[in-house]
Amino acid sequence: MRIAIAGGGLGGLTLARILHRHGIEAVVYEREPHRSARPQGGMLDLHPESGQRALAEAGLTDGFRSWARPGGEEHRILDPAGRTLVHHTPEPGSFAGRPEIDRTVLRDLLLDSLPGGTVAWGHRLTAAAPRPGGGWALTFDGGHRADCDLLVGADGARSAVRPLLMEADLxxxxxxxxxxxxxxxxxxxxxxxxxxxxxxxxxxxxxxxxxxxxxxxxxxxxxxxxxxxxxxxxxxxxxxxxxxxxxxxxxxxxxxxxxxxxxxxxxxxxMPAGTRWAGRPDLTLLGDAAHLMPPVGEGANQAMLDAAELAARLAADPGTAIPAYEEAMFARIGPIAEMSARVQAMMLSPTAAGDITRFFTRPAADSTR
Missing domain, CATH: 3.30.9.30 (D-Amino Acid Oxidase; Chain A, domain 2)
Structure with missing residues (x-):
């Protein structure tokens, strides 16, 4: 099976890495000309049940711990007068919570774990057409072409692959x-x-x-x-x-x-919470391409977990992998997307200071942090 992954972000690279560990090779087509073409953003807190789980399946836990900063989990919330409303301090040196890591460092960790040539830089997907015998004919900016049996859209909020499955009103x-x-x-x-x-x-x-x-x-x-x-x-x-x-x-x-x-x-x-599409056996989405959510801490973590679950299903049974992955992903993402929308609305409400304080000081069993 020739697998093409559109997008060399955290989700696409995690998928390529875990597939490689299963002996399944893929090509990641990335629009950027090289790994340092643009800043990758600030810190990211990796959750044990999603981002850290995916890195464990990628065999990169030791690398993650060598670069992560548990102290970066410290979180202070103030009101406009500078008064402290919430101050979360992690246990020093502990990786039990959600340690922070720079996005650039995490991306480099994934890139360095892949065989040379896995990432095709400077390949912006402009068109994908179904082939008569199955799979996809891909066309990239500049005229380069390639074929694949399975196309995975991991190309973010403005995905070029998403319209092949659905039209999503953002x-x-x-x-x-x-x-x-x-x-x-x-x-x-x-x-x-x-x-x-x-x-x-x-x-x-x-x-x-x-x-x-x-x-x-x-x-x-x-x-x-x-x-x-x-x-x-x-x-x-x-x-x-x-x-x-x-x-x-x-x-x-x-x-x-x-x-x-x-x-x-x-x-x-x-994207509206609960967004789904009618599946195809040779095409799927992960990360923001599949379930773009407000940026409240779940996006990258869920993209990496998508990748881990998709890779595991492809390794176990390629014939049923896509529908099984999508059904499980839709069920998992639904409540997370709804929670993310509520938190985003809460943060930008007229009563945000009180709402956020209550949210972050709930009993640990009820909290998302």
Whole structure:
């Protein structure tokens, strides 16, 4: 079976790695020209039941633990006046929770575990046509062509493979503006201390100002806003962003003022919870291509678990793998997508500070953290 994986993100690479461990080779077609073509984002907390489980099946637990930062799980939530609402401190050095790892480091760990030539860089899929005898004829930007027996769409929110199975109406759920404060410990020690080793959320009415520490000593600052029809270009102005947080504690707005990069806004969308498609035996989706959710901590973890479950089924019985994988995935993702939508709405509500405090201080048996 010739397997083509569209997309070299965490889900696609995890699938390729676990298939390789089962003696099944695949080609990952990635649109980026090389692994360092663009930043991969900030930190990611890997959950034991999903992301860490997938890495265990990939044989990469030791590598993960050598790079992960358990202290990065520390999480503080403040109100606009700078008062602490929640302060979660992990057990020092413990991997029992959800340790953080830089996305770039995790992606490199997966890339380095694959045989040379597994990833075809600079291959943006532009068309896929069913072949008369089954499988797919693939066409890439620039005219390159390839065939496969099974096509897996792991190509993210704006998947080129998804339309082959369904038309999904994406729902706007937020506007995200990102900035970076470099070399924070040396240049902005006060901000570094404020953020700490993990994540900081400052929750106001219909908006969140957040920051997280990355492995290179930078602070990644994120502003999340309700989608209210404001032109996205408005948020490219630092002054416009500061106006949104007028009256907030100056220690918090200093995260915007100290940023070394210009504000980078982008819309955040999600698929309706419960989205399904009519299956095909030679085509499937995983990760954001299959179940794009609000970014509240589940997306990458579920993509990696999708990959682990799909790989296991392909290794056990290729003939029934796709329908069995999809039924199990739909059942698993449904409640997670609904929870993610509730959390996203809660974070951007007029009563967010109280709602979020109650959410994160529930008894451990009822909490998602």
């Amino acid at each position: 729902i706007p759920v937020a506007t995200l503006v990102e900035l970076t404060v470099r070399d924070a410990d040396r240049r902005h020690p006060g901000l570094a201390a404020l953020v700490g080793p993990g994540n900081l959320w400052c929750v106001g009415v219909n908006r969140v100002l957040a920051a997280q520490r990355t492995g290179d000593g930078s602070l990644r600052v994120g502003i999340t806003l309700r989608p209210d029809g404001t032109p996205i270009g408005t948020y490219r102005s630092r002054d416009a962003l500061l106006d949104l947080f007028a009256g907030w504690d100056p220690r918090l707005t200093a995260l915007i003022e100290a940023a070394d990069t210009p504000p980078a806004p982008r819309p955040i969308q999600a």
